[in-house]
Amino acid sequence: MKVRPLAASAVALLAGLLTVSLTSVPAYAIEDGGVSAAAATASPGSVLEQAPAPGALAALGIAPADATATRVLYASTGVRGEATPVSGLVIVPKTPWRGPGERPLVAVSPGTQGLDDRCAASRLIESGRLNDGTWIKQFHTAGYAIAMTDYEGLGTPGDHPYADNVVLGHNALDVVRAARQLGVSVTAPVFLQGFSEGGGATAGALELAPSYAPELPIAGGHATAPTGDLTAIGVRRGPDVYRPLLLLAVGVLDDDAPASGCPPVGLPRGLTDPEAFGPTATATPEPPPTSRSRIEVPFAVTAAWADEIVPLRSVKEAAKQWCARGSRIVYSTSWAPSHLASGYEGGGQAVRFFGDVLRGKSFESTCDWLF
Template sequence: MVEKAGRLSLVAAVAVACLGGVVGGGAVAAAEPVSSFYQPPARFDSTPGAVIRQQPLPVFATVPGADGGWPVAGSQVLYTSRTQDGAPVAVSGTYLDATHPWQGPGERPTVVIAPGTAGQGDQCAMSVAFSTGMYADPVKLSLSANQEAIAAAAWSAAGARVFVTDHIGLGTPGIHTYVNRVESAHGVLDAARAAGNLSGDPDAPLVFWGYSQGGGATAAAAELQPTYAPELNLKGTWAGGPTADLTKVLERVDGTLIGGVIGFAINGFVERNPGLAQYVDEIASPTGRALLDELSDACVGDVIVKHPFLRTSTLTVDGRPILDHMREIPEVVAVLDEQRIGRLTPTSPVLITSGLNDDTVPYGQARQLATDWSDRGAAVTFRTNELPPILPGATLLNHFGPLLIDGYGMDSAVTWLLDRLAD
């Protein structure tokens, strides 16, 4: 186990970040179009993890550096990854080099953070909101927050290097392939490679951190790492509230505060599987098709404000939920089945956490992921958050509550990952 002093120092850093040390987090960036930085050149290095370009990014939404310097000098990064078909694709992200002495065990690690649901419009990319903590566009009436500010600030304050991926298609050209298992994994694993290239320490100890969509991304990355990126020195992964079985997730999220995210998933599936477009045209009403178009350029904050508690039955030609239609189309069933996480085997330890009463990402499918991996011989720790039901369907409490409880604290993902870094 990590020495108590080491635990307390890092937990203290987390507390500072959570209780107000994330200075500037309330600022709002002036609304500007997503910059040309996100547009990759016609030709770029196709090596996974290659850094295509980077530019300085002053980060206000974090704790000051060890010398008191603030804003912290970060970098916006464009790096190379792979689509599900193996084609090179440019992905954006944010890199924070270490500005504090490492307070944990062993060598200084790199922490790759996979964000939770941000949206599908380019303005929703985490790096767009990363500097000040918030991005607002009064023209589009669109709002996006840097929801990973606490995690990034906490690990940065503890002396780790931090890389936050935007996921494939957020900021960069094309539709964001929301909850696509393979592309989510590639984006995380190649972010780790890019971080190694930026730091000059590709062999540094590495941990993955993700919750909700991010938990699905880190879970997928953990099980693909042995074959896709075997050279990475991956010590441990936190997959909090992971989206491991999309059929069950789509069924649960329909009608919740963020039910509109189902549109993000449909748009992403059609982007990579154009043959599915005909079924969308058959199933969706004119209202449904218009909403899918709207959501392709929307953030999750927009879903909450403009379409709260959306039920997909209001978007179909016959008033049945979209998932009922999906189950009747073999091609769609196959695409959903391809997203199932748990059929490969991580070779490094994984912590899965899930709320027993999670009203957005079901507990049972997270528990099943742990069982599937354990049956394959993986080193899995599963923890249940027993927060009682509070306003079911409101998402903010029973889904995001466990993020704060399980992610931070004395017996949390932070301390579990510290133990993995201590071998």
């Protein structure tokens, strides 16, 4: 897998969005071969292949008697508008739902954790090192079904369109369609949640849903530190261990270099010496596709004062743009001490927010004071 570059100069800006995974990843249970041809004639959300994922349940501390976990390959809409296979994970509780109405589904869009296909979230979760696993467990405890996308090009052939919120939004919506073929009711309310790159994917999905997936009964969304304007992401000054992986991502290193993998596993000798690559230059990346169109459901957006990766000001600016289109934004600023810490705090906020939506709580938009 090679990340589809935004621009060669974007290397420095992408560095902080990669979270280190320290363990190897178990073999994948679904074969990728031949699925591209099958996806070409399949409608978005169609399940192409599926396999049990007991390792995911074990890593999350969920008993097999309490839920089923299924890895899926499903069809989605790719970066050029073509049909493409995308992998993901669906977890459906077996225990009775005790909330109002039908058991809801949460579509989790994960944050970035590596460049190699082995770093795809549905694979990485079995190592116990998937950051998003913490809030996935919270959603399961609350009784929700969960559908998580790996995104185009992560776990499947082809390039990963990093932070392209249109493509990632398609992927997030289509994993919901796939989950509805795996035991989730087609009339159950759907929520969308994501952190960092996943926050951008969630926003993209909410914007696209009325036209791309109008049949989905989406009830609300929650995004923590959503990526949208990469030009606002703080430039990392000075050398760091991420640089060789980022050089691989934008094509400076050959695809066959053994630097591929979940960092720092698989770094070739010499590439762990960041001085070999010189100082990080100030970058001006191309902005990712985003429309900032109206979002039709309650959408909670949170950012941290101390976020060193996705600045508070960039998240507030995105929220203002959604407000200007008539969206109902519930914005909050957290005291989390870092980017990653904001994700853990945001996962708990999402569980509470979705519960309030299900109970019919009325939300006051924060758009007035954002302006």
